[in-house]
Amino acid sequence: MNDWGMQKRALGERLAAGRRHAAGKIVPIPELPEFLKAVIRSGDRVCLEGDNQKQADILASALADLDSRDIRDLHMVQSGVVLPAHLDIFEKGIARRLDFSYSGPQSARIARMLFGGKIELGAVHTYLELFARYFIDLTPQVALIAAVSADKHGNLYTGPNTEDTPTVVEATSYKNGLVVAQVTEIVDKVPRVDIPGDLVHFVVEAGKPFYVEPLFTRDPAAITETQILTAMLAIKGIYAPYGVRRLNHGIGFNTAAIELLLPTYGERLGLKGKICTHFALNPHPTLIPAIESGWVEQIHCFGSEVGMEDYVAARPDIFFTGPDGSLRSNRAFCQTAGLYACDMFIGSTLQIDLDGHSSTVTTNRIAGFGGAPNMGSDPRGRRHPSEPWLKAGAEAAPDSLAPLRRGRKLVVQIGETFGDRNVPLFVERLDALELARELDLDLAPVMVYSDDVTHIVTEEGIANLLLCRNRDEREQAIRGVAGYTDIGRARDPRMVERLRERGVIRRPEDLDIDPLDADRSLLAARSIKDLMLASGGLYRPPTRFRNW
Amino acid sequence: MEKLNFKLNAPNRARGTRAQAIVGVVASGNLEVLLERVLPPDVCIIEIATAAHGFGAVWEAVVRDFVTRRAAGGLRVSVNDGGARPDTVALRLAQGVRMIEEPEA
Numbered sequence: 001m002n003d004w005g006m007q008k009r010a011l012g013e014r015l016a017a018g019r020r021h022a023a024g025k026i027v028p029i030p031e032l033p034e035f036l037k038a039v040i041r042s043g044d045r046v047c048l049e050g051d052n053q054k055q056a057d058i059l060a061s062a063l064a065d066l067d068s069r070d071i072r073d074l075h076m077v078q079s080g081v082v083l084p085a086h087l088d089i090f091e092k093g094i095a096r097r098l099d100f101s102y103s104g105p106q107s108a109r110i111a112r113m114l115f116g117g118k119i120e121l122g123a124v125h126t127y128l129e130l131f132a133r134y135f136i137d138l139t140p141q142v143a144l145i146a147a148v149s150a151d152k153h154g155n156l157y158t159g160p161n162t163e164d165t166p167t168v169v170e171a172t173s174y175k176n177g178l179v180v181a182q183v184t185e186i187v188d189k190v191p192r193v194d195i196p197g198d199l200v201h202f203v204v205e206a207g208k209p210f211y212v213e214p215l216f217t218r219d220p221a222a223i224t225e226t227q228i229l230t231a232m233l234a235i236k237g238i239y240a241p242y243g244v245r246r247l248n249h250g251i252g253f254n255t256a257a258i259e260l261l262l263p264t265y266g267e268r269l270g271l272k273g274k275i276c277t278h279f280a281l282n283p284h285p286t287l288i289p290a291i292e293s294g295w296v297e298q299i300h301c302f303g304s305e306v307g308m309e310d311y312v313a314a315r316p317d318i319f320f321t322g323p324d325g326s327l328r329s330n331r332a333f334c335q336t337a338g339l340y341a342c343d344m345f346i347g348s349t350l351q352i353d354l355d356g357h358s359s360t361v362t363t364n365r366i367a368g369f370g371g372a373p374n375m376g377s378d379p380r381g382r383r384h385p386s387e388p389w390l391k392a393g394a395e396a397a398p399d400s401l402a403p404l405r406r407g408r409k410l411v412v413q414i415g416e417t418f419g420d421r422n423v424p425l426f427v428e429r430l431d432a433l434e435l436a437r438e439l440d441l442d443l444a445p446v447m448v449y450s451d452d453v454t455h456i457v458t459e460e461g462i463a464n465l466l467l468c469r470n471r472d473e474r475e476q477a478i479r480g481v482a483g484y485t486d487i488g489r490a491r492d493p494r495m496v497e498r499l500r501e502r503g504v505i506r507r508p509e510d511l512d513i514d515p516l517d518a519d520r521s522l523l524a525a526r527s528i529k530d531l532m533l534a535s536g537g538l539y540r541p542p543t544r545f546r547n548w
Numbered sequence: 549m550e551k552l553n554f555k556l557n558a559p560n561r562a563r564g565t566r567a568q569a570i571v572g573v574v575a576s577g578n579l580e581v582l583l584e585r586v587l588p589p590d591v592c593i594i595e596i597a598t599a600a601h602g603f604g605a606v607w608e609a610v611v612r613d614f615v616t617r618r619a620a621g622g623l624r625v626s627v628n629d630g631g632a633r634p635d636t637v638a639l640r641l642a643q644g645v646r647m648i649e650e651p652e653a
Contacts, residue, residue: 226635418633459635484606484634508642509617515642516650 007176014039014142014178018202025154025197026186027204032062035202039178040142042072046095047140047168048086051079051127051331052102052370053282053303054161055211056146058182058204060085063144068093075099077138079127079164079331081106081368082213090119099138101125102368104215111366114439124366124445126373128335131164134171143172143179146210149190150183154197157190160304160312160327161212165195167332173199182206191324214306214542216282218256221527221547226416226459229508229518231257234346234414235266236511237462238455239275242388242410246278248338248375250347254414254457258346262290263524265517280338280375283308283319283327285531285539289524291318292534300337301329302371307545311538331371338375343388344410345375349447350419351427354475354487356450356465358413359432366435369447376448378409392454395466408466411448414457417483425458426478426487450474456481460488461507468504480505550601554611558592558621564649571647572640579629579637581644589622598629610634614641623648 021027021035040046040063048063049056064085074095081087081103089095090113099122103110113119125133134140145168148159158165173179180202181195235258238244249255262276272295279299281287285308290296299318304327312319312327322328338345349358360367382389389407396408415425436444456463456478463477472495480496482488499505508515525531528545562585572580587593594611614620618641625644629637 224636226633226639229639416633416635418635422633459639483638484609489606489609507617514646515639516646518639518643 011176011178015201018178022202024152025201025203026152027180027202029204029207032204033065036062037066037070039180039202040071040074043074044141045075045077045138047134047143047172048076048078049143049145049164049168050082050086051164051303052082052104052215053212054146054163055080055083056144056182057083057085057211058206059144059146059180063094064088064092066094072096077130077134077140079130080104081110083211087113096120097122099123099125099130099133100368101127101130102370103366104368107365107367111364114366121439124368126369127331127371128339128374131167131332134167139175139177140168140172141177143168143177145169145179145181147181147183147195148209149185149187150181150200150203151187151190151197154181154200154203155190155193156181156183156195156197156200157192158194160309160329162194162329163303163331166330169195169199180204182210184209191326192322194328212306214545216251216284216305217307217541217545218251218253218284218286219528219545220256220260220286220523220525220530223253223257223260223520223523225518225520227253227257228261228520228522229513229515230254230414230416230457230459231261232265232513232517233459233462233508233511234258234412234457235261235271235275236269236513237506238410238412238457240269240271242343242391244275244344244388244410246342246386247276247344247346248280248342249284250372252348252415254348255346256284256286257523259284259286259290260523260525262295263293264522266295267293280334280342283312285528285541286525288531288534288539291315300334301327302331302334303329306542307540310540311535314538335371335374338371339377339379340382342375342409343386344412345372346412346414347372347376348415349413350425351430352413352425352456352478353427353430354478355471356453356456356474356478357430357446358448358453359430359445360447361430361432361435361445363431363434366445369445372447376411377452378411382407382409392466395464408454410454411452412455412457413448413453417458417460417485417488424485424487426482426485428487458483461505461510464504464506467502473499473504477504550598552596552598552604552607554594554608556592556594556612556615558590558615560619561589561621562619562623562645562648564651566648566650566652569644569647571643574628574630576630577632577636579627579632579640581640582626583644583648584624585622585648586624587622592620592623592625594625594627596627596629598627598631600629600631606634610637610641614638618642618645620645
């Protein structure tokens with residue numbers, strides 16, 4: 001006789017053990033260590049919620065404070081390895097195996113621990129890929145999540161930073177896993193029910209908000225004139241000719257510059273309503289001037305952004321907001337939207353090689369992926385046409401039969417030829433390859449593969465890789481916009497000129513871009529304070545950005 | 549302070565009539581460029597004073613591209629560099645020849 005209820009019974013045992021440390025669903029903070037020890041089993045697959053923005057920080061610290069003689073060998077399956085506690089868990093032997101997506105600030109320490117054998121690495125995923133595996137082979141037995149408030153039944157309000165929570169809870173709770181939420185406060189009635197209480201088993205009142213990183217705030221004061229020139233190139237040489245209306249922007253200063261040029265340079269080019277009307281994007285403060293001047297019709301968000309809550313709530317025609325008025329974000333849905341419903345991804349990177357592979361891994365740093373590879377890839381399952389998608393497809397395969405021709409997503413890498421501390425953007429060989437060799441990985445961590453990237457934009461010009469017909473042309477097109485880096489200076493000048501005549505390479509002068517326009521006065525806001533004023537005082541920048 | 553001098557044949561004569569123009573600022577990572585219309589129209593002289601030593605080959609590549617791509621004939625260009633990256637240098641030079649085309653402000 002088969003026993004078909006083992007998981008349900010195991011959950012029942014955890015619930016019973018947990019209730020000894022709880023009043024109903026509420027776990028008092030002093031009980032948290034004993035509670036976690038009671039509900040978690042050695043070897044469990046645990047999702048400790050955290051991504052590049054929100055963090056279940058109280059639960060992370062409590063987990064790291066456990067004794068590895070009680071709980072050990074956990075398999076952590078989580079979007080972000082961001083807090084020191086996330087790695088302390090491995091340092092102490094409480095966890096052993098890791099499947100994750102993004103590591104940002106812990107990129108150097110995670111690399112050291114991988115080299116030192118403290119972490120057994122499953123894989124570095126993209127967000128959607130990790131979420132997908134939550135439902136197939138990495139389903140958590142325990143999820144430790146974060147919300148703004150809860151009622152005594154466990155109904156959760158996750159607020160503007162809903163992010164990964166619905167996905168994590170769906171995968172865990174419906175497969176008989178245990179869900180524990182940290183909340184700022186317990187209330188009689190939550191402002192809206194983001195997560196129904198019957199999916200949430202226990203709630204911890206943290207007494208303070210969960211941590212959120214203001215990752216998407218770029219101070220306009222730090223935007224350089226080279227970045228403005230590069231942004232003008234992108235707008236006039238890519239956004240305009242393809243008519244890109246649906247898109248996602250990365251988080252760098254180059255795309256911040258583009259956002260701030262829409263109401264000025266974009267307006268002058270007559271592009272309002274023709275580009276940048278629909279975004280899969282977090283509420284970037286640098287998009288405020290474009291929103292306020294009527295450029296943007298709609299934005300769906302992965303998460304929120306610190307300080308943007310009131311502004312977003314005051315613009316419900318633009319953003320997705322709940323019946324309570326505040327933003328509803330959802331990382332899984334927004335990543336899917338960015339993948340399938342956007343015609344362009346444009347973002348910065350740290351290294352591009354001669355094939356056009358790009359990576360943010362540099363020696364001894366594993367920053368992970370986050371969402372860029374989802375947005376920055378050509379979705380092979382797409383079937384709906386649009387002007388930019390069809391045009392890009394036609395450029396890539398002009399001789400094929402149009403009704404049988406796939407379109408192409410525009411995947412644009414943008415940056416100055418020299419980055420921070422004069423480090424060149426273009427390299428012969430990605431550091432990611434060295435890392436893969438040293439860690440004996442099957443795959444080098446590549447952010448955007450060469451067969452997905454369609455354009456590379458630097459201050460020297462635009463390389464349209466869709467128009468390259470062989471590997472030599474591709475290499476010279478890349479060298480031809482690589483400026484005065486070693487890669488750029490080793491170009492074949494005659495071949496580069498021929499590519500330019502064919503429009504494969506386009507320089508500022510080919511696009512009639514006046515270098516005198518590359519001036520900070522062209523930015524619609526030149527400081528964080530300007531952004532705050534443009535929002536009518538609704539944007540409340542975090543203290544660290546208030547430099548006036 | 550390193551000094552570099554380049555005298556180059558310039559295929560494109562500087563446009564406009566303005567006698568001189570100045571762009572940029574002397575600051576770390578930035579540069580000031582003074583352009584003077586004092587030479588025969590097929591010559592461009594570029595004199596560089598830079599805070600960063602040992603980048604002669606990159607400067608030469610930058611200024612050669614500049615006279616090939618832009619209208620710099622007839623100009624003496626004096627560069628006061630505070631260790632700017634090559635992309636910033638190329639942008640300032642391009643801005644300088646555009647500025648000298650414009651009527652006096």
